[in-house]
Amino acid sequence: xxxxxxxxxxxxxxxxxxxxxxxxxxxxxxxxxxxxxxxxxxxxxxxxxxxxxxxxxxxxxxxxxxxxxxxxxxxxxxxxxxxxxxxxxxxxxxxxxxxxxxxxxxxxxxxx
Amino acid sequence: xxxxxxxxxxxxxxxxxxxxxxxxxxxxxxxxxxxxxxxxxxxxxxxxxxxxxxxxxxxxxxxxxxxxxxxxxxxxxxxxxxxxxxxxxxxxxxxxxxxxxxxxxxxxxxxxxxxxxxxxxxxxxxxxxxxxxxxxxxxxxxxxxxxxxxxxxxxxxxxxxxxxxxxxxxxxxxxxxxxxxxxxxxxxxxxxxxxxxxxxxxxxxxxxxxxxxxxxxxxxxxxxxxxxxxxxxxxxxxxxxxxxxxxxxxxxxxxxxxxxxxxxxxxxxxxxxxxxxxxxxxxxxxxxxxxxxxxxxxxxxxxxxxxxxxxxxxxxxxxxxxxxxxxxxxxxxxxxxxxxxxxxxxxxxxxxxxxxxxxxxxxxxxxxxxxxxxxxxxxxxxxxxxxxxxxxxx
Numbered sequence: 001x002x003x004x005x006x007x008x009x010x011x012x013x014x015x016x017x018x019x020x021x022x023x024x025x026x027x028x029x030x031x032x033x034x035x036x037x038x039x040x041x042x043x044x045x046x047x048x049x050x051x052x053x054x055x056x057x058x059x060x061x062x063x064x065x066x067x068x069x070x071x072x073x074x075x076x077x078x079x080x081x082x083x084x085x086x087x088x089x090x091x092x093x094x095x096x097x098x099x100x101x102x103x104x105x106x107x108x109x110x111x112x
Numbered sequence: 113x114x115x116x117x118x119x120x121x122x123x124x125x126x127x128x129x130x131x132x133x134x135x136x137x138x139x140x141x142x143x144x145x146x147x148x149x150x151x152x153x154x155x156x157x158x159x160x161x162x163x164x165x166x167x168x169x170x171x172x173x174x175x176x177x178x179x180x181x182x183x184x185x186x187x188x189x190x191x192x193x194x195x196x197x198x199x200x201x202x203x204x205x206x207x208x209x210x211x212x213x214x215x216x217x218x219x220x221x222x223x224x225x226x227x228x229x230x231x232x233x234x235x236x237x238x239x240x241x242x243x244x245x246x247x248x249x250x251x252x253x254x255x256x257x258x259x260x261x262x263x264x265x266x267x268x269x270x271x272x273x274x275x276x277x278x279x280x281x282x283x284x285x286x287x288x289x290x291x292x293x294x295x296x297x298x299x300x301x302x303x304x305x306x307x308x309x310x311x312x313x314x315x316x317x318x319x320x321x322x323x324x325x326x327x328x329x330x331x332x333x334x335x336x337x338x339x340x341x342x343x344x345x346x347x348x349x350x351x352x353x354x355x356x357x358x359x360x361x362x363x364x365x366x367x368x369x370x371x372x373x374x375x376x377x378x379x380x381x382x383x384x385x386x387x388x389x390x391x392x393x394x395x396x397x398x399x400x401x402x403x404x405x406x407x408x409x410x411x412x413x414x415x416x417x418x419x420x421x422x423x424x425x426x427x428x429x430x431x432x433x434x435x436x437x438x439x440x441x442x443x444x445x446x447x448x449x450x451x452x453x454x455x456x457x458x459x460x461x462x463x464x465x466x467x468x469x470x471x472x473x474x475x476x477x478x479x480x481x482x483x484x485x486x487x488x489x490x491x492x493x494x495x496x497x498x499x500x501x502x503x504x505x506x
Contacts, residue, residue: 006300010162011405013300015482048305049158051170052281053253063256065156067170074309081281095176111153111172 005042009034018043047071050102052081056112057091064089065111072105114138114188114215115424116417117206119195119365122150123406124397125221126178127413128420132219133185135421140188140215142195142208148182149175150223151246152406154254157274159301163407174406198365200390216424217392219416220366220380224359224398226271229323232357234266236333239325245271245356249278258282260352264332265289266320268296268303270404272356277306286310287350290318290334295465297358297486299404320353321345329353361399369393376444377401383433383449384456385419386412394420401446401459404488408459434501441469441505443485452498458491462505470506474499477506 007014007030016039017028027039041047050072053063066084080102089099093109100107115136118125121143133139147153152160155171162168165177182189190208197207204218226244241260243251249271251259261284265272268291276286289307294316296303307314315334321342322333329351336344361378363371372381372389379400380388387394396412403409422428433449436458443461450456452474462469465484470477475497480489 006304008301008305011159011299011301013304048309049168051156051158053156053256055256061255063254065170065172065253067156067158067173078281085282095172110156110170 003043005039007035007038009038041071046074048074048077050077050080050107051110052084054084054087054089056089056093059091064093064109066099066107067110068102068105068107070105072102076102113203114140114213116140116217116219116420117142117204117213117215118219118221118417120150120221120223120397120399121145121148121189121191122221122223122397122409123152123175123178124223124399124409124413124416125150125219126182127410128219128221128394128396128417129187130178130181130185131414131417132421133187133417135418136424137186138188139185139421140190140213141182142190142193142206144192144194146192148179148189148191154246154249155274156253157277160406163405164410171406178410195365198369200369200393204392217394217420219394219396219413219420220363220388220399221395221397221413221416222362222365222399224361224402226359227355227357229353229355231360232266232355234320234323234353236323237325239323239327239329241325241329241352242323243352243354245269245275245354248275248352248354252278252282258284260284260350260354262350263287263352263354264320264334264348264350265354265356267291267356267358268298268314269356269358270298270302272354273298273302273306275354275356276312277310280310280312284352286312287348288313288315289356290315290320292317292319292337295484295486299486323353359398359402361402363395363399366390366393366395366399374444374446374448376438377446379446381448382446383431384447384451384454385423385428386416386447387419387423387428392420392423394423401444403459404486408488434498436473437500437502439502439504441466442471442503445473445491445503450493450498450501452493452496452501454495456493458493458503460489460491460503461485461487462489466505471503472506473497473503474501 050068116132152171152175160174394416396416397409431451
């Protein structure tokens with residue numbers, strides 16, 4: 001199977017030609033190792049960094065921002081977003097605090 | 113008396129102040145908001161800092177890296193301030209709300225503003241629900257309010273693509289991104305991870321002809337343009353129109369002071385020190401040239417910071433500059449004035465999409481594949497290679 005992907009790792013956006021042959025994944029067109037990693041992951045199980053905003057206890061007009069420290073399955077991103085929208089962060093939470101762990105990946109606060 | 117005063121506390125301004133502080137003692141940042149970071153705090157997605165910090169950061173994290181450094185240095189922070197008047201009388205006299213300050217040099221890191229509906233002339237009613245992509249992002253990611261449920265996006269700039277994704281994540285229906293040009297103006301990675309990931313259609317060669325709505329937006333008239341002619345039009349029901357038509361550098365103060373401007377970049381004409389036509393006044397970041405990524409703005413900040421500091425000590429070299437002649441196929445080149453005495457990184461854009469672009473500047477050449485005007489090109493010009501100082505696509 002052959003497919004063409006555009007790398008999303010950096011702003012360069014390399015065109016990646018990916019071929020799956022006898023269970024091996026061959027990537028061409030990548031200009032760095034990250035591109036090759038991205039292409040392999042993308043054809044097996046696409047993953048993205050998860051990020052969203054969360055309400056903070058006692059705050060009406062301000063939300064905190066959170067992210068996953070590593071990519072999570074793309075198909076779960078929207079579900080995760082719904083899950084986190086229902087939670088409130090404690091007002092003493094600080095930037096960098098771990099607030100959850102999804103499939104072994106920490107969710108941390110990036111802005112509060 | 114300050115050695116360097118930086119106007120604007122976004123990424124470029126913070127980088128400028130930090131670099132200046134390595135050379136001189138008295139450095140200040142004047143910032144309109146009560147906090148540093150510029151627009152970064154509301155850009156909660158990842159993808160920042162890969163070049164500069166070699167890390168994949170979100171906007172707030174990128175800003176924090178710089179804010180922490182600024183706070184650890186003895187840099188005066190004049191927050192919630194506004195520059196009322198700025199005079200160049202040997203030293204720079206700066207009138208703020210909170211009083212007068214004086215500085216030997218000034219760095220303008222005043223960022224950019226988004227084009228509004230009225231700058232791109234969309235006729236029709238004036239209901240609520242028409243806003244720029246950045247405003248929608250502020251509603252959603254700073255205040256936690258969904259600005260619309262059925263959204264049409266005009267323009268395929270990165271801020272629009274990023275906002276489209278966030279709206280889709282929050283279950284708003286994003287009907288499409290309409291781009292008048294035959295190619296998207298945002299980065300390829302954002303077409304993939306913002307539009308394709310969320311099945312948002314991209315309509316190239318399309319624009320919005322009219323907005324209808326009594327109190328709130330009710331529908332827009334969308335038109336397909338081919339070879340300058342309207343070939344098809346259709347009403348699309350929606351409650352929100354988001355304008356993502358690009359950024360305009362903010363240079364009110366510099367213009368008022370009489371600095372020479374470059375109509376192609378919207379920023380001032382600068383030499384390789386990033387010094388404007390006003391001696392001792394420097395420029396960096398999006399007020400100098402609209403950058404594709406924040407990393408470039410920070411690098412410009414560092415160049416301006418170093419050179420402003422050297423200027424304040426009377427140690428900035430006195431070079432003879434040649435003006436780069438912008439030739440065929442090139443939209444602009446920044447810096448506009450180059451000496452050829454030192455290696456310099458030129459920032460440029462091509463004027464139209466090209467499969468192969470053989471770019472020449474002076475005696476230096478570089479070939480690039482698949483470039484369009486939305487790709488920012490970095491061109492390294494080695495010392496002694498300035499030649500005829502002409503930039504063109506061969």
